[in-house]
Amino acid sequence: xxxxxxxxxxxxxxxxxxxxxxxxxxxxxxxxxxxxxxxxxxxxxxxxxxxxxxxxxxxxxxxxxxxxxxxxxxxxxxxxxxxxxxxxxxxxxxxxxxxxxxxxxxxxxxxxxxxxxxxxxxxxxxxxxxxxxxxxxxxxxxxxxxxxxxxxxxxxxxxxxxxxxxxxxxxxxxxxxxxxxxxxxxxxxxxxxxxxxxxxxxxxxxxxxxxxxxxxxxxxxxxxxxxxxxxxxxxxxxxxxxxxxxxxxxxxxxxxxxxxxxxxxxxxxxxxxxxxxxxxxxxxxxxxxxxxxxxxxxxxxxxxxxxxxxxxxxxxxxxxxxxxxxxxxxxxxxxxxxxxxxxxxxxxxxxxxxxxxxxxxxxxxxxxxxxxxxxxxxxxxxxxxxxxxxxxxxxxxxxxxxxxxxxxxxxxxxxxxxxxxxxxxxxxxxxxxxxxxxxxxxxxxxxxxxxxxxxxxxxxxxxxxxxxxxxxxxxxxxxxxxxx
Numbered sequence: 001x002x003x004x005x006x007x008x009x010x011x012x013x014x015x016x017x018x019x020x021x022x023x024x025x026x027x028x029x030x031x032x033x034x035x036x037x038x039x040x041x042x043x044x045x046x047x048x049x050x051x052x053x054x055x056x057x058x059x060x061x062x063x064x065x066x067x068x069x070x071x072x073x074x075x076x077x078x079x080x081x082x083x084x085x086x087x088x089x090x091x092x093x094x095x096x097x098x099x100x101x102x103x104x105x106x107x108x109x110x111x112x113x114x115x116x117x118x119x120x121x122x123x124x125x126x127x128x129x130x131x132x133x134x135x136x137x138x139x140x141x142x143x144x145x146x147x148x149x150x151x152x153x154x155x156x157x158x159x160x161x162x163x164x165x166x167x168x169x170x171x172x173x174x175x176x177x178x179x180x181x182x183x184x185x186x187x188x189x190x191x192x193x194x195x196x197x198x199x200x201x202x203x204x205x206x207x208x209x210x211x212x213x214x215x216x217x218x219x220x221x222x223x224x225x226x227x228x229x230x231x232x233x234x235x236x237x238x239x240x241x242x243x244x245x246x247x248x249x250x251x252x253x254x255x256x257x258x259x260x261x262x263x264x265x266x267x268x269x270x271x272x273x274x275x276x277x278x279x280x281x282x283x284x285x286x287x288x289x290x291x292x293x294x295x296x297x298x299x300x301x302x303x304x305x306x307x308x309x310x311x312x313x314x315x316x317x318x319x320x321x322x323x324x325x326x327x328x329x330x331x332x333x334x335x336x337x338x339x340x341x342x343x344x345x346x347x348x349x350x351x352x353x354x355x356x357x358x359x360x361x362x363x364x365x366x367x368x369x370x371x372x373x374x375x376x377x378x379x380x381x382x383x384x385x386x387x388x389x390x391x392x393x394x395x396x397x398x399x400x401x402x403x404x405x406x407x408x409x410x411x412x413x414x415x416x417x418x419x420x421x422x423x424x425x426x427x428x429x430x431x432x433x434x435x436x437x438x439x440x441x442x443x444x445x446x447x448x449x450x451x452x453x454x455x456x457x458x459x460x461x462x463x464x465x466x467x468x469x470x471x472x473x474x475x476x477x478x479x480x481x482x483x484x
Contacts (some may be wrong), residue, residue, distance in 0.1 A: 051462035060097045066240040071112040077154035082463025084165035085470040091162045104139020106189030109146035148267040156290035193269040197418040200318035212400040214247040216393035225255025248332040279333035282348030288315035329369040345388040353415030382431035385447035402443040410464040
């Protein structure tokens with residue numbers, strides 16, 4: 001297990017329940033109230049399971065049948081974390097299907113395309129990415145079409161949690177033996193080919209790789225990118241989503257240009273100039289957390305976990321050295337081209353809270369920033385928004401420019417528990433469950449009102465609900481206590 005810290009971090013006083021929780025008189029019969037709450041949670045769990053069942057496609061789960069009709073990389077990791085409580089076998093298959101599409105250079109593509117889905121249902125479609133041809137030199141698989149970019153590496157964490165949900169089944173199927181070398185190659189790719197800054201951190205070469213697609217953190221680095229001409233592509237996302245919730249046409253044009261340039265360069269990382277290259281604290285924090293998980297997987301298989309534990313420590317140290325900003329009270333992205341921090345304050349800068357080896361003073365500062373005026377947790381918001389509430393680019397509706405996301409808040413709930421902020425974690429857990437149910441398992445929500453934005457019936461929202469409900473029933477969940 002990951003060793004505990006030498007001492008608890010300094011965290012601010014923890015608040016009570018979320019600010020929007022309705023006041024009520026003490027119940028006359030506490031037992032009846034507890035039964036009612038148990039029934040409500042049971043119904044919420046049933047509804048979440050129905051979402052996951054409805055989005056299952058036989059070998060993997062789509063995030064949303066209309067908006068995202070293929071398999072997405074970090075979505076599948078979160079989905080597996082929820083599925084482990086419902087069907088450990090299917091959770092294993094979710095990850096195995098994704099890793100079957102891994103490239104020979106180690107990258108795990110952010111989309112695995114289903115041949116059963118019409119090309120026009122999603123853009124950029126497989127005929128845009130042309131992975132099996134353009135990615136041949138990088139080792140793209142020949143028998144399945146994928147994208148050529150990546151997403152945050154949550155997969156080793158998911159694999160370890162899935163294993164722990166049913167170790168007997170996992171050992172019988174050789175689940176960890178099958179995924180461990182693939183996960184190791186994935187991490188090697190990120191810490192090797194993607195260390196574009198040369199200081200030990202992985203860089204993203206497209207905003208989509210961060211998972212936080214149109215965060216204001218990318219506005220400044222994207223200014224260097226000439227957008228693809230209007231009319232040269234058709235956005236399928238606007239057919240099934242409110243344009244006010246989605247990236248602008250200007251942003252999308254830049255995304256298309258970047259992806260086309262990467263494709264036309266054979267998806268090479270070394271020996272070429274990347275128009276966009278950013279060290280993202282959330283991406284690297286999840287890589288370090290997954291290194292901790294990979295150490296556990298390696299030890300479970302009777303091998304030496306020390307190299308993975310050492311890499312996790314190096315990544316954490318590089319995060320602090322390169323991206324921590326004391327004045328901001330959080331981690332900031334760094335533009336590899338300029339060597340300067342990006343001053344926008346996004347939720348990605350809070351995600352290192354998930355790391356068990358994070359220095360206690362930094363963990364305490366992150367908790368204060370999370371509950372301060374810029375993110376408002378427990379005072380003006382019940383969920384952590386994706387961007388500074390007072391930032392110039394804040395938009396409560398538009399994708400990653402303000403709305404609150406369930407997977408990110410799930411990670412922050414774990415981080416709060418990891419660093420001893422239990423009351424805050426309990427309040428955030430309650431808010432996550434309430435908001436997910438009230439919004440119809442929305443993709444994301446307005447951080448002030450909780451109104452559903454984006455798609456509903458969203459798979460990772462349902463998955464984190466299933467996981468939170470299960471962990472609430474068992475507060476002695478060993479992976480949480482250990483940090484992975």
